[in-house]
Amino acid sequence: MKKNVVIVAICCAIFSIYIYKAYYLNESGAIDNGAIILSQSESSKAFSPEHGELPPEKVAEKSNNIMDTISQSASSADSKKNDDEKWHLICEKEFPPYNFIDASGNKTGLDTELITAVLNHLNIEFEISTAPWKRVVYSVDNNEVDFGYQFAGKPERFEKYWMVGPLRKEITLFAVNSASPIEDYSTLDGLKNYTIGHVLGYSYTPEFDKATFLKKETARDNNLLIKLLVNSRVDMIIGDLNTLSYSAKLKGEYEKIRFLPTILKEVPRYVAFPKDRKEKAELFAKGLDEIQNNGVYQTIMDRWK
Known part of the structure; x- marks a missing residue:
């Protein structure tokens, strides 16, 4: 009797093991x-x-x-992919009227509008960072951005970057009070009897900067330069056409100044791409050419005159 019980117990145990293995081998995870x-x-x-x-x-x-x-x-x-496709730009934070932050905190300016028009025309998403000029140059040098703007067209920069443009030209000239009898000049020597206002620390042209025979009056910035001129504290001022125009308009005194026809210097300004971004440089060049041909470029230029 005891022997039979033992046999039955052993059989039950074997059967239980069999069921256990069958269940887990058929139902459990396998590789x-x-x-x-x-x-x-x-x-x-x-x-x-x-x-x-x-x-x-x-x-x-x-x-x-x-x-x-x-x-x-x-x-x-997909979002990461789109972010990778977004172009990252950089420019100087305050360089009115070309790029600056307005009272509402928006990035604006002549150059910023031109850049925006090109990229919108190409259906390219982008974001603009602002920084001191040295940081702008550093970011382009180290391929941290797709491009920086606006770079003067110096020979060494054409070796270092893909320089696209010119985006526009920076024109240096003299301005006088609208009531002034001065119409124009032929040489700097002909201006030695006049007091000329300029911004302290600015470099204009090598000839003007070295002309110690000229009577010069310094101002802290272009806004003060305009004030000197309209208050007849100087006979004329020197500066960039668009910068002086913008400063005068802000002060409501644009009608009180007049620019002399003779241009001292024209400096082409470019968009600088790192050498590793040739395809983007070529695409931007194509877009810039197209907005110049379809009238958008000139519309923006006229608005900022």
Whole structure:
């Protein structure tokens, strides 16, 4: 009797082991060609109440959430891709009227509008950072941005960057009070009897900077330079056409000044791309050419005169 009980017990034990192995070998996760396959039993276990997760009736909902997560991951990847495609630009923070931040905190200015027009024409998303000029140059030198603006057309820069443009020309000339009898001049020597206002520390032309025979009056900035002129404290002032015009308009005194016809200097200004970004430089050049031909360029230039 005891022998039979032992035999039955052994058989039950063997049968239990057999069932256990069969269940878990057929239902548990296995590795197939390097891919981990999650079995139904493992899914049920993972979301069972005893594991503090979702009950079985919520498995389908959870599966949908997993798919949502995957979709969100894909969207994140797309966002990263779009961010990579966005062009990153840099310019000097305050260089009115070419680029500056207005009273509303918006980046604006003649050059900024021209840049924006080109990139919008090309359907290119972009963002503009502003910084001191040395940081602008550093960022382009170290390929941290797609391009920087606006760079004077110096020979060494054409070797160092892809210089696209000119975007515009910077014109240096003299301005007088609108009531002044001075119409023009032929040489700097002919101006030695006049007092000429200029911004302290600015370099204009080598000839003017070295002309010690001229009577010069300094001002802290272009706004004060305009004030000196309209108050007849100087006979004329020197500066960039657009910069002086903008300063005079801000003060409501544009009608009180007049520019002399003779130009001292024209400096082409360019957009500078790092050497690693040739394709973008070529694309921007194409866009700039197209807005110059379709009238958009001139419309912007006229608005900032």
